[in-house]
Amino acid sequence: MKNIPLSALVGLFFTALYFLGALFAPLLAPYGMAEVVGDVWEPSSAEFWLGTDNIGRDLLSRMIYGGRTTIFIATVATIISFTTGAVVGIFAAVAGGWIDQVLSRFVDLIMSIPTLIFALVVLSVTPVTVPMLILVMGLLDSTRVFRLARAVAVDIEVMDFVEAARLRGERTAWIIFREILPNALSPLVAEMGLRFIFMVLFVSTLSFLGLGVQPPEADWGGIVKENKDGIVYGIPAALLPAFAIATLAISVNLVADWVLNRTTSLKGGRG
Amino acid sequence: MTDTAVLKVRDLKIGATIYPPGEKPHEIEIVHGISFDLEPGKVLGLIGESGAGKSTIGLASMAYGRGGVEITGGEVWVNGRDILQSRHSDIRKLRGGEVTYVSQSAAASFNPARTIMEQVVEAAVEQGKFSRRDAEGRARELFAKLGLPDPDNIGARYPHQVSGGQLQRCMTALALCPEPDLVVFDEPTTALDVTTQIDVLMAIKEAIRDTGVAALYITHDLAVVAQVSDDIMVLRHGDTVEYGPVDQIINTPQEEYTQALVSVRSIDHEEKAPTEEPVLSVRNITARYKGTKFDVLHNVNVDLYPGQTLAVVGESGSGKSTLARVITGLLPPREGEIHFAGRTLTPDFNARSREDLRELQMIYQMADVAMNPRQTVGTIIGRPLEFYFGLRGAKKRQRIIELLDEIELGESFMDRYPAELSGGQKQRVCIARALAAKPKMIICDEVTSALDPLVADGILKLLLNLQKIEDVAYLFITHDLATVRAIADNIAVMYKGKVQRYGQKSQVLSPPFDDYTDLLLSSVPEMKIGWLEEVIAHRKMESAGN
Numbered sequence: 001m002k003n004i005p006l007s008a009l010v011g012l013f014f015t016a017l018y019f020l021g022a023l024f025a026p027l028l029a030p031y032g033m034a035e036v037v038g039d040v041w042e043p044s045s046a047e048f049w050l051g052t053d054n055i056g057r058d059l060l061s062r063m064i065y066g067g068r069t070t071i072f073i074a075t076v077a078t079i080i081s082f083t084t085g086a087v088v089g090i091f092a093a094v095a096g097g098w099i100d101q102v103l104s105r106f107v108d109l110i111m112s113i114p115t116l117i118f119a120l121v122v123l124s125v126t127p128v129t130v131p132m133l134i135l136v137m138g139l140l141d142s143t144r145v146f147r148l149a150r151a152v153a154v155d156i157e158v159m160d161f162v163e164a165a166r167l168r169g170e171r172t173a174w175i176i177f178r179e180i181l182p183n184a185l186s187p188l189v190a191e192m193g194l195r196f197i198f199m200v201l202f203v204s205t206l207s208f209l210g211l212g213v214q215p216p217e218a219d220w221g222g223i224v225k226e227n228k229d230g231i232v233y234g235i236p237a238a239l240l241p242a243f244a245i246a247t248l249a250i251s252v253n254l255v256a257d258w259v260l261n262r263t264t265s266l267k268g269g270r271g
Numbered sequence: 272m273t274d275t276a277v278l279k280v281r282d283l284k285i286g287a288t289i290y291p292p293g294e295k296p297h298e299i300e301i302v303h304g305i306s307f308d309l310e311p312g313k314v315l316g317l318i319g320e321s322g323a324g325k326s327t328i329g330l331a332s333m334a335y336g337r338g339g340v341e342i343t344g345g346e347v348w349v350n351g352r353d354i355l356q357s358r359h360s361d362i363r364k365l366r367g368g369e370v371t372y373v374s375q376s377a378a379a380s381f382n383p384a385r386t387i388m389e390q391v392v393e394a395a396v397e398q399g400k401f402s403r404r405d406a407e408g409r410a411r412e413l414f415a416k417l418g419l420p421d422p423d424n425i426g427a428r429y430p431h432q433v434s435g436g437q438l439q440r441c442m443t444a445l446a447l448c449p450e451p452d453l454v455v456f457d458e459p460t461t462a463l464d465v466t467t468q469i470d471v472l473m474a475i476k477e478a479i480r481d482t483g484v485a486a487l488y489i490t491h492d493l494a495v496v497a498q499v500s501d502d503i504m505v506l507r508h509g510d511t512v513e514y515g516p517v518d519q520i521i522n523t524p525q526e527e528y529t530q531a532l533v534s535v536r537s538i539d540h541e542e543k544a545p546t547e548e549p550v551l552s553v554r555n556i557t558a559r560y561k562g563t564k565f566d567v568l569h570n571v572n573v574d575l576y577p578g579q580t581l582a583v584v585g586e587s588g589s590g591k592s593t594l595a596r597v598i599t600g601l602l603p604p605r606e607g608e609i610h611f612a613g614r615t616l617t618p619d620f621n622a623r624s625r626e627d628l629r630e631l632q633m634i635y636q637m638a639d640v641a642m643n644p645r646q647t648v649g650t651i652i653g654r655p656l657e658f659y660f661g662l663r664g665a666k667k668r669q670r671i672i673e674l675l676d677e678i679e680l681g682e683s684f685m686d687r688y689p690a691e692l693s694g695g696q697k698q699r700v701c702i703a704r705a706l707a708a709k710p711k712m713i714i715c716d717e718v719t720s721a722l723d724p725l726v727a728d729g730i731l732k733l734l735l736n737l738q739k740i741e742d743v744a745y746l747f748i749t750h751d752l753a754t755v756r757a758i759a760d761n762i763a764v765m766y767k768g769k770v771q772r773y774g775q776k777s778q779v780l781s782p783p784f785d786d787y788t789d790l791l792l793s794s795v796p797e798m799k800i801g802w803l804e805e806v807i808a809h810r811k812m813e814s815a816g817n
Binding site: 159160161163164166167168169170178179182183 | 599600601620623625628629633635637640641642643644645646654655658704708
């Protein structure tokens with residue numbers, strides 16, 4: 001762990017900053033999340049560092065609370081997406097035959113429908129609560145993880161040590177969790193960084209369209225939606241969440257890149 | 272030392288950056304000051320085990336370092352110029368023009384999307400040595416000289432349309448096409464079957480003689496290098512062990528290490544007579560792979576007796592590994608039965624009892640991929656103990672240590688990962704994993720072919736020793752007849768999916784031979800100068816790989 005490159009350090013620093021900000025939001029935010037404290041769209045001042053929003057709430061506080069919601073939803077959804085996607089994907093590769101065919105074609109079917117439209121349809125007929133949001137996002141995204149996990153596992157599955165385990169008489173669960181998963185973990189973890197960012201964008205998009213996090217709860221997509229009319233008058237409030245998403249995306253990806261580099265160098269030269 | 276030398280290497284030092292797990296990357300020196308001269312028309316054999324630095328030296332003569340390898344000191348003179356001091360553009364002219372290279376795996380080195388001819392003439396045309404027409408004419412001449420069939424049209428084929436031995440000869444033509452002064456052969460016959468190797472070897476030797484080119488011949492097989500070289504340099508850990516004419520190295524080696532190389536495979540093994548009940552009987556097995564329309568095995572019958580070794584010999588494609596897959600149950604046969612320890616085995620391994628699985632273990636050719644890189648040696652050996660015998664905690668640990676002692680490693684290896692082991696140590700761990708199950712029989716699939724001769728020798732001795740202690744039977748699959756001589760009690764020679772010859776070792780290896788067995792036996796390189804010519808002169812049949 002001593003040789004962390006500068007880019008990864010920067011990434012780690014900002015990622016940690018965002019996650020800590022999310023964790024300690026009530027302590028950090030100067031005002032309450034839904035508290036109206038000033039005029040509409042006040043410019044930034046010593047009192048309101050980032051100014052106020054469309055109904056006079058402190059924007060900095062809303063950004064911090066919004067980050068908390070967005071990052072929480074994205075994190076849990078990513079975890080759901082990874083556990084289901086990876087386990088089912090590796091299972092498909094190990095089982096092979098018609099089980100693999102059925103699972104893979106089913107995933108193809110889901111993937112053929114644009115994710116956003118699928119999510120909008122599902123969320124318009126179900127009550128929009130945070131757990132429901134997380135579940136829909138996680139399961140829809142797990143199709144992507146399934147593809148990756150299956151592709152990686154198919155390559156590992158044909159190696160002699162897996163054959164040796166089968167010949168020993170091991171059960172499928174052992175082969176998935178003890179033989180294949182530890183070897184598939186590196187590319188999956190690297191992919192996780194990217195998928196997390198897609199999740200942030202996904203939940204922001206849903207909120208922007210009004211089917212994500214419901215007001216007065218704050219989240220980054222919601223803040224854009226509430227303040228978008230201000231852009232016409234030169235009010236930058238709607239751009240702040242965009243800036244937050246961009247920096248979070250870049251820093252998480254710097255970390256993901258580093259993980260990827262580490263995994264490729266593990267294999268060594270001509271080994 | 273003269274100035275006519277094509278290649279003159281002085282005090283060559285090569286370094287590399289290594290990345291040991293858990294430590295900082297650091298520089299190490301892998302070649303420590305090598306010097307030699309190569310006159311026009313002469314062949315120098317570089318020999319040594321893996322890691323000796325022989326390929327690295329070969330590439331350094333083209334001023335190239337592969338991967339993180341860097342030339343850190345010394346001089347390399349080609350035709351009177353120190354190429355390590357040359358500009359990049361000059362080195363470009365050198366490579367593929369004055370110095371060319373033949374790699375080990377022609378199949379991996381040719382571009383599968385382009386015809387052979389395009390690739391053979393590319394360097395010669397690119398370097399401006401010949402016009403495209405002349406280069407193609409020269410290539411056809413070389414194809415004929417190298418004994419390729421239909422030399423006028425073979426260039427129009429794609430790499431996958433010729434056999435492995437032919438492709439290796441095409442690559443030799445590629446290297447000779449630009450009329451180089453020096454060719455570097457890097458293990459050109461190692462990946463080939465013995466019967467094919469001999470033809471390629473002869474072709475290379477004649478081509479070198481006829482074109483008068485100088486050559487560096489890199490290999491780990493002393494018997495092979497003795498056939499083609501004028502001088503031999505024995506390398507070990509990046510140092511010169513011994514350097515001299517072939518005759519002296521082969522017949523009167525001075526250094527202990529060279530003597531060991533020359534006398535390798537000195538194992539004496541008395542064959543045992545068959546006992547009453549075989550532990551394994553393969554009866555009338557015919558098998559084919561799913562989705563194909565021809566049988567890979569035809570009516571195979573062999574027996575293996577308890578505590579003995581049955582060697583299954585043949586070249587690639589003879590069906591010997593398929594036989595192992597049928598016995599283990601990975602490939603259920605179309606016809607026939609397998610009797611094991613008095614029971615009839617279910618064709619598919621999924622339906623076999625845990626006892627059946629336990630008593631029939633397997634050791635693989637590539638120890639690298641036969642072990643999970645994310646498990647420690649302790650876990651790898653401990654799992655069968657836990658799985659078959661329910662051993663846990665201190666008892667399991669005790670047994671793992673016993674097994675590590677049996678394979679001559681030690682307790683300290685328990686927490687190592689496979690990446691931290693050498694090739695021979697890896698194979699030993701695989702042996703321990705098989706033994707942990709206390710099997711009646713172990714299938715050894717080419718277990719020594721990926722190892723250096725001295726290391727392989729150690730593994731064979733260990734296997735023989737363990738056979739005495741544990742009374743386990745081996746089904747030993749190999750293409751290497753020297754190995755067979757060393758350890759077998761019974762031999763089955765396989766050819767095109769059939770058992771060509773089967774019986775006790777002494778019978779199988781004594782005349783009269785059938786044509787195939789004769790070809791196979793005579794193709795094993797012997798450490799004798801002039802052996803190659805003798806064999807070619809006395810051959811009765813063409814090898815299948817041609």
